Amino acid sequence: MVIASSSVTQLVRMKTFYFLLAFAAIIVVLMSLNPPTTPAGVLSTIKRISFGTMDIFAWLFAIVSTALLIPKDIEDRTLYTILSKPVRRIEYLIGKLLGVLFVIAVSLAVMYGICALALFSRESLYIAEELGAMQAGAQYSTEEVEAQIALIQQQGLRVELGIAVLASFLKAAVVASVTIFLSTFASSSLFSIIISVLIFIIGHAHTMATSFWLYQTDNNLLVELLLKCVKIFIPNYQLYSFSHGIIQGEAVAYPLVWQMTGLTGVYLVVFIFLSLLVFIDKEF
Amino acid sequence: MSNCAVEVKNMTKVFSRGLKKSDYVVAVDNLSFEIGAGEVYGLIGPNGSGKSTTMKVALGLMAPTTGSVKVFGFDSGDIRARNEIGFLPENPYFYKHLTGAETLKFYGKLCGFSGGELKDRISELLELVELEGAAKRRLGGYSKGMLQRIGLAQALIQRPRLVILDEPTAGVDPLGSRQIRDLILKLKEDGITVFLCSHLLEQVQEVCDRVGIIFEGRMRREGPLAELIQINEQTSMTFAGAKPHFLAKVRDLIEAESEVTIVDEGHPKTTLERLFISLSQSEQEEEEK
Ligand SMILES: Nc1ncnc2c1ncn2[C@@H]1O[C@H](COP(=O)(O)OP(=O)(O)OP(=O)(O)O)[C@@H](O)[C@H]1O
Ligand SMILES: [Mg+2]
Numbered sequence: 277m278v279i280a281s282s283s284v285t286q287l288v289r290m291k292t293f294y295f296l297l298a299f300a301a302i303i304v305v306l307m308s309l310n311p312p313t314t315p316a317g318v319l320s321t322i323k324r325i326s327f328g329t330m331d332i333f334a335w336l337f338a339i340v341s342t343a344l345l346i347p348k349d350i351e352d353r354t355l356y357t358i359l360s361k362p363v364r365r366i367e368y369l370i371g372k373l374l375g376v377l378f379v380i381a382v383s384l385a386v387m388y389g390i391c392a393l394a395l396f397s398r399e400s401l402y403i404a405e406e407l408g409a410m411q412a413g414a415q416y417s418t419e420e421v422e423a424q425i426a427l428i429q430q431q432g433l434r435v436e437l438g439i440a441v442l443a444s445f446l447k448a449a450v451v452a453s454v455t456i457f458l459s460t461f462a463s464s465s466l467f468s469i470i471i472s473v474l475i476f477i478i479g480h481a482h483t484m485a486t487s488f489w490l491y492q493t494d495n496n497l498l499v500e501l502l503l504k505c506v507k508i509f510i511p512n513y514q515l516y517s518f519s520h521g522i523i524q525g526e527a528v529a530y531p532l533v534w535q536m537t538g539l540t541g542v543y544l545v546v547f548i549f550l551s552l553l554v555f556i557d558k559e560f
Numbered sequence: 561m562s563n564c565a566v567e568v569k570n571m572t573k574v575f576s577r578g579l580k581k582s583d584y585v586v587a588v589d590n591l592s593f594e595i596g597a598g599e600v601y602g603l604i605g606p607n608g609s610g611k612s613t614t615m616k617v618a619l620g621l622m623a624p625t626t627g628s629v630k631v632f633g634f635d636s637g638d639i640r641a642r643n644e645i646g647f648l649p650e651n652p653y654f655y656k657h658l659t660g661a662e663t664l665k666f667y668g669k670l671c672g673f674s675g676g677e678l679k680d681r682i683s684e685l686l687e688l689v690e691l692e693g694a695a696k697r698r699l700g701g702y703s704k705g706m707l708q709r710i711g712l713a714q715a716l717i718q719r720p721r722l723v724i725l726d727e728p729t730a731g732v733d734p735l736g737s738r739q740i741r742d743l744i745l746k747l748k749e750d751g752i753t754v755f756l757c758s759h760l761l762e763q764v765q766e767v768c769d770r771v772g773i774i775f776e777g778r779m780r781r782e783g784p785l786a787e788l789i790q791i792n793e794q795t796s797m798t799f800a801g802a803k804p805h806f807l808a809k810v811r812d813l814i815e816a817e818s819e820v821t822i823v824d825e826g827h828p829k830t831t832l833e834r835l836f837i838s839l840s841q842s843e844q845e846e847e848e849k
Contacts (some may be wrong), residue, residue: 352653357714360619360647361670362639559622 302329315402319395319431320524326391327440327523333387334380334448335476342376342455343468355560365556370548373456380448388441392433399432430525439528440519446540447516451476453547454511460554479513511543564633565722565753566595566618571627573613573777587613589777590627595755595770597721600748602768602785603757610777611757612650615724618755619647631722643671646715650726652707656700660691660710663699664717671718685713688746690739705736712743723747725756729763734836741767765789798828 302325349355358368403425410416410424454475458468515536522528573588588610595601603611616622618629620637634641654663661682668678686692689709699707708728715723728744729737737760744754744767758764764771765785772782781788799806814820 352655353649353651354654356616356619356621356649357647357652357654357667357711358670359621360642360645361667361718362642362672363670364639557623560616 315428316431319398323523330384330387331444334384334444335451337380338448338452339455339469339472342452343459343465345372346459347465366552369551369555373452376452377449381445384441384445395433402428436522436528439533440522443516443519450511450540450543453544457547457551460551475510479510515539563597564594565597566755567630568593569628571624571629573617574625587777591779593772593782595753597753598751599770600754600768602764602771603774604764605774609774612726615726644721646720646723648711648715648725648728652711654699659696659698661695663710664713667714668717685716689713705732708732722753727758728756729760735840
């Protein structure tokens, strides 16, 4: 836990939080735009852009910071002093991972907060406007008014949006554990960053890739093996894609959420275990 | 053995270089020695002779290829062994973004300390290494000597019974290395075992009880320092205030003895180091006035 909190200070002092300021700036710019669309359209645009940014931030940050932390300790020889204290190597690895995840979680929470505030203020503004406009003429029935407001509310601030944030976070956690695994044997940060990004991209084409190979060759053993490897070692990042639907205001499919959470756990355990296998006998 | 701090037994460490099997380096070759509890042991040898490798194996950072290293009876890979060891690596670097005090806090927490006890220990150590003034500065702005001293403080944080120092005075000015030497002597007084290696032979000579000379991974000479450097058949005398006629009398006396010859005669010289230290001390005193 000490390692986790030290990684947090390390990341904080590496000034990563400037990203949050940039995020806030994006939202503010979005808010000040006066787009020629319906209120629901504006809300949906705000959501798409801000959640998209949050998602990119989460996985990019997970890859880059995880890939930097361990090689930096080795290069600076801080690892010598850390591992010559009574610290287990698994504690070190998990500490680093938790540190990164903590920073991501806090950043996501802050970004979500900013975004929620923006959505909420816009939403109540629009609802008030709409109500005022519709009641002024007195030519709309209550049902019609309510339907119109429901339309806005659907694109407004809803509890389900939290699940989209959770999906981003869990995805980032898996990305970080993959990167930790890579950086236990990669000699440079750049290598782990590139490979992890590659895995990230392949992982998004998971079902596509697997079905493609399945139909291409029927009995080729080599390809089959390769396929199994891909299935096992490349996480299926498509698991997390359903959050796009949530952002668009669709209903949440809870079975998918449970599946996502469970599989995330499995991926984390597998990759931490693999990293440990490499790391425990590593010599410095 | 209970009074043995470090026990190296037939330890060999082979590094493979490159992918080929035949391409390897024997860094340490069948090395055996023991360090008794409370002793200051110095390992000396040329660059690449395997000193740092021996230390890393003792710390469990590397596993020996064959043989074993035991620290206070524990295998060196054992986490319990590391509770007893403080380590200062060669050219230490710590997190540049931490201040001196935070660095010590971090390492203290790694050893399971917390709260008031840790706080007291930190200020105690900062005082010991004379870095109280720099405690709130980030390590990025520390000089080499200061880094070395914070490194030493870090090594001592959990009150280890054994301290391993890899070239503790490398790149430190004579005054600073005198401070470090005094610290080592203080540790010895407190009954802490010190295992160090260095290229600065005079300093090894000043602090070590026992010395091992290692060459290409093999121990060449080992033993108590006094025995290693004593020239048994010679005796030296130094006079103060001796007038020429007194010296002539002494010479006559020596010539009368047939089996005694004068090997060397002249004024003893101060070492450059002592000169440097006395100069900088008088400089300091003037500044204080
Ligand atoms: N990680 C490693 N991989 C491959 N070879 C290594 C490794 N570490 C050390 N060596 C080799 O082992 C030998 C001994 O190195 P070591 O660092 O122990 O020497 P040293 O006595 O500490 O030297 P110095 O006085 O320069 O610090 C050297 O030939 C070195 O090249
Ligand atoms: Mg060395």
